[in-house]
Amino acid sequence: xxxxxxxxxxxxxxxxxxxxxxxxxxxxxxxxxxxxxxxxxxxxxxxxxxxxxxxxxxxxxxxxxxxxxxxxxxxxxxxxxxxxxxxxxxxxxxxxxxxxxxxxxxxxxxxxxxxxxxxxxxxxxxxxxxxxxxxxxxxxxxxxxxxxxxxxxxxxxxxxxxxxxxxxxxxxxxxxxxxxxxxxxxxxxxxxxxxxxxxxxxxxxxxxxxxxxxxxxxxxxxxxxxxxxxxxxxxxxxxxxxxxxxxxxxxxxxxxxxxxxxxxxxxxxxxxxxxxxxxxxx
Numbered sequence: 001x002x003x004x005x006x007x008x009x010x011x012x013x014x015x016x017x018x019x020x021x022x023x024x025x026x027x028x029x030x031x032x033x034x035x036x037x038x039x040x041x042x043x044x045x046x047x048x049x050x051x052x053x054x055x056x057x058x059x060x061x062x063x064x065x066x067x068x069x070x071x072x073x074x075x076x077x078x079x080x081x082x083x084x085x086x087x088x089x090x091x092x093x094x095x096x097x098x099x100x101x102x103x104x105x106x107x108x109x110x111x112x113x114x115x116x117x118x119x120x121x122x123x124x125x126x127x128x129x130x131x132x133x134x135x136x137x138x139x140x141x142x143x144x145x146x147x148x149x150x151x152x153x154x155x156x157x158x159x160x161x162x163x164x165x166x167x168x169x170x171x172x173x174x175x176x177x178x179x180x181x182x183x184x185x186x187x188x189x190x191x192x193x194x195x196x197x198x199x200x201x202x203x204x205x206x207x208x209x210x211x212x213x214x215x216x217x218x219x220x221x222x223x224x225x226x227x228x229x230x231x232x233x234x235x236x237x238x239x240x241x242x243x244x245x246x247x248x249x250x251x252x253x254x255x256x257x258x259x260x261x262x263x264x265x266x267x268x269x270x271x272x273x274x275x276x277x278x279x280x281x282x
Contacts, residue, residue: 053065112249115133118131119131123220126225130187130217130220139213144182149180161180172205187206189205203230206228210234217229227245229245
């Protein structure tokens with residue numbers, strides 16, 4: 001039997017470490033692609049602050065963080081309810097080790113061009129559409145509310161999905177890299193007070209998703225035929241030109257995928273120019 005730092009280390013200890021590592025890997029696979037990743041990062045930051053506060057003699061902060069962590073521990077089963085349910089389902093199907101293939105950036109740019117082209121065609125036909133483009137924050141929980149497709153994105157597929165006779169045309173489609181992940185999805189409506197009277201349910205859903213995640217959402221109005229883009233809780237003015245829409249999407253989706261998503265906006269929603277939407281710091 002080996003001895004490490006004065007402690008005996010045997011086969012059972014090695015098995016214990018391997019089992020713990022496998023369990024941790026399972027948990028990371030379960031929360032991958034969901035908003036739970038940001039929650040876990042926030043908990044990790046709180047734990048670091050709690051560990052550092054006593055050494056810095058921050059007694060009030062230490063006490064406050066202890067109460068916060070106790071409350072967080074009680075609410076964790078509620079917060080992670082979708083992830084826990086998904087973990088049990090995947091464990092029963094044996095699909096926890098499914099690997100994800102990352103797309104070529106060229107394919108992603110081509111997919112954005114397809115989205116821009118489809119939006120213009122749908123706008124000219126006065127057919128409503130809602131297209132959510134996933135960024136660093138996963139949209140899997142919203143994709144599960146619709147019909148999973150996992151199909152290669154194409155112009156024909158988008159036009160077919162949003163055809164008035166299609167059973168999936170009323171919901172949103174979620175685009176992940178260069179694939180159409182799901183269609184007929186339900187998105188959260190914005191809680192903000194929408195001042196513009198022309199903004200309907202699709203626009204509120206687009207703003208609501210962009211408030212909770214860093215997704216870029218393309219909206220085609222069925223009534224007016226105008227195209228708008230929602231990002232970071234704001235929605236652009238009407239974009240009717242295909243080249244301009246493609247450039248806006250490229251600018252909005254060009255940010256590094258690992259960048260932290262912006263904080264949700266809780267102010268009254270306003271329409272902004274497309275250039276400001278693509279560059280929020282402007």
